[in-house]
Amino acid sequence: MDDSPEAAAPQKRRRGLGALLVDLSPLRQSPAFARLWIGSSVSQIGAQITIVAVGLHIYELTQSTLAVSLLALWALGPMILAGFVGGALADAFDRRRVALITAVVGWASIGALTLIAFLGVEAIWPYYALAAVNAASATIKGATQGAILPRLLSPQLLPAAAALSGITMGLAVTVGPAVAGVLVATVGFAWTYLLDVLLFTAAFFGIFTLPSIRPEGARRAAGLSSVVESLRFLRRAPNVRATFVWDLIAMIFGTPRVVYPAAGALVLGGGPVTVGILTASFAVGALLSGLFSGPLGTVRRQGRAVTLAVAAFGVCTALFGTVLLGTGAAEGVASPQTPIVPAIVLAGIALAGAGAADNVSAVFRTTILQAAAPDDVRGRMQGLFYVVVAGGPRVGDLLAGAVATLIALWAPPLLGGLVIAGVMLVLLRTARGFQRYDAHRPAP
Known part of the structure; x- marks a missing residue:
């Protein structure tokens, strides 16, 4: 856990209407968490923009609802595999480094998606492949960040942190698709993807400024035996x-x-x-x-x-x-x-x-x-x-x-x-x- 004075400060009891509103104590008491939350909040809006834009793009290229639904199928296998592999990596190596590397991979996949859209590539398999890479990297990054949070906050602040994450996702799911629809209709797919490239950089702000966070206790190599042990x-x-x-x-x-x-x-x-x-x-x-x-x-x-x-x-x-x-x-x-x-x-x-x-x-x-x-x-x-x-x-x-x-x-x-x-x-x-x-x- 973060040993900074901010993280160790006692939580004040809130009264009146303020007690009903979301508790912002995690943002005040852990600057590292605040930076990570801000970065995630911005980047997740971009992620939702791309999810919607890719579906619309595939439909425009194929005029097939089935082709659009196959996006989820292509991503499902890599996401499940990434969940097991990413968790093992997060328990074997410095979690900050794991999150940073996977963020770079995700950012690069969105950049490649933007590039092929500007080039007018009409084959759909590159879009499937890049969407799958992006989904897998997001899974590993998300699992790693989930393991990082208890090291930044005291246990009593974890519910408030989870509520803040819920607000982030609610905003992203509400705002992202609407923005994607407007941008696709006005400036096209490539520029829409480019916005996600720009928004994704906010994730680096939160991760890069974290301290080194190595797993505590006994660590195992990130292999099959590690996964079996977790089960x-x-x-x-x-x-x-x-x-x-x-x-x-x-x-x-x-x-x-x-x-x-x-x-x-x-x-x-x-x-x-x-x-x-x-x-x-x-x-x-x-x-x-x-x-x-x-x-x-x-x-x-x-x-x-x-x-x-x-x-x-x-x-x-x-x-x-x-x-x-x-x-x-x-x-x-x-x-x-x-x-x-x-x-x-x-x-x-x-x-x-x-x-x-x-x-x-x-x-x-x-x-x-x-x-x-x-x-x-x-x-x-x-x-x-x-x-x-x-x-x-x-x-x-x-x-x-x-x-x-x-x-x-x-x-x-x-x-x-x-x-x-x-x-x-x-x-x-x-x-x-x-x-x-x-x-x-x-x-x-």
Whole structure:
């Protein structure tokens, strides 16, 4: 942990309205964290710009939705591999150096993407390959930075730091796609990618100014045995393991985004505009919950908080499915030209609630993972976290698509949300060890 006076300063109790707002103490008490957070905040907006721009670019080159969807498939394998490899690297070498090298690789991949766009390359495989390299480098960098944060902040500030990270992602997901759409339409793909190249340089500001951060305790070579050892640790770490399992349950059964296009075209109306509203609603909910996350830092039973937050996520997801069911039954078939505004508003509110609950769950899951995992295995646990984040939603997309095809559009969110809420209520009574997890005495 940072031994600077700022990091060691005691946390002041906040009162009144200030206690409801996001706690900025991590930014004040650890200048290193503040620089890292600012750099990540700026660079993640650029990352979201590129994600959207690449999809639009592939579609313009191919006129194929399938070709666009293959972008995620191309990136999935490298991201999963990078999660395991990156975690092992973070537990074997200076974490500052690992983060810096992978940042350079990611920046170079975006630079190459910009170059081929300016050259007018129309073959799609270079875009797939560079997007995969960028996704893999971002995974390693993210896992490494996740292992760095507990060395910069005291344990009581980790929830606030996680909330600040949630705000960063909420802003990036809200602002990035909008900026990408405007830039692609006005200045073209190459200049849009170039903006990400410029924004990405902010990440170097945060990483380069970090001190050397070597893993504490026994270190192993970054090989297969290191990965196997981390899985053995997970078997005897029920609280850390629960954070992954609870998240997988939420993502596998509560990922209804594949029904958004059909919902906009056939049920709610409004077409692409409605799809944009539904997508943005989830991000806005997450952002608002981050802005009003002040009370989260006072919660001691963080395992119970995770369970309740995931249950709330399931309820909100089920409410979204209920809106689809009720609208479809009452109105029949809508069209993109005739949006059903009240239903769209209700669906947006339900998804905003789901986004808020998901962010609260993420704050506590991240805090437990960072505080409870020993430093010598923390990088590998962060890498596994990225594997779960990469794989879970893809499985959820597949399940939601299958259920929607077999039953109806309302079925994936309604049935999946009820499953999530039901499972969480059972775990609330049966997983007593995780429910008793105490933030003041973190144990893996």
